Amino acid sequence: MRQRPLDATDNAAMKATFPRALDDRQRRFGGIDSDFVPRRAVDATSEERTRLYESLGARGGLDFWFANFEDLLCDPIANRYAYEFRKEKVRTRIRDSRVAELLAPTEPPHPFGTARVPLEQTYYDIFNEPHVHLVDIRADPIERITPAGIRTRRREYPLDLLVMATGFDSVTGGLTSIDIRSPEGRSL
Secondary structure, eight states: OOOOOOOHHHHHHHHHHHHHHHHHHTTSGGGSSOOOBSSOGGGSOHHHHHHHHHHHHHHOTTHHHHSSBTTTTTOHHHHHHHHHHHHHHHHTTOSOHHHHHHHSOSSOSSOTTSSOOOOOSSHHHHTTSTTOOOOOTTTSOEEEEOSSEEEESSOEEEOSOOOOOOOOOTTTTHHHHSOOBOTTOOBO
């Protein structure tokens, strides 16, 4: 994401751009600050694609997703170019090749950008910590939540804290689509 602390000067400079930015968002895809490059990735050289991808990555935020080549979301070849670039960037940060394959698979699980693109700064690096373990629930499905943690088909994982990453649903509400209750029976 390339987040950083902003001082008073940064904030003042940013606020000065708000009227123009809000007006520009009315004309842009997704109503955000970025806009696609009016060029097709499939027409660019490998060096040109890499140069753009690197600059978008350096800018952070949603730019790799929404300031990319105009054919990113409509041409499977262009989409694969972007996926391959991001995949390699992620894999260079993960020491364990098995974990890298789960987090950035050789074959994309879906076209790049059709699911939420991870906006992070240190997320992938956390998987190199000795106390962090990635469990592939496709290979070892969760059977139940226990008083001590989570039980998969193969073993129980003790937990101090369970974070339910149930997905993002801004329309119908992810919290109401599953029945999660406290020990007292109160709905989440």
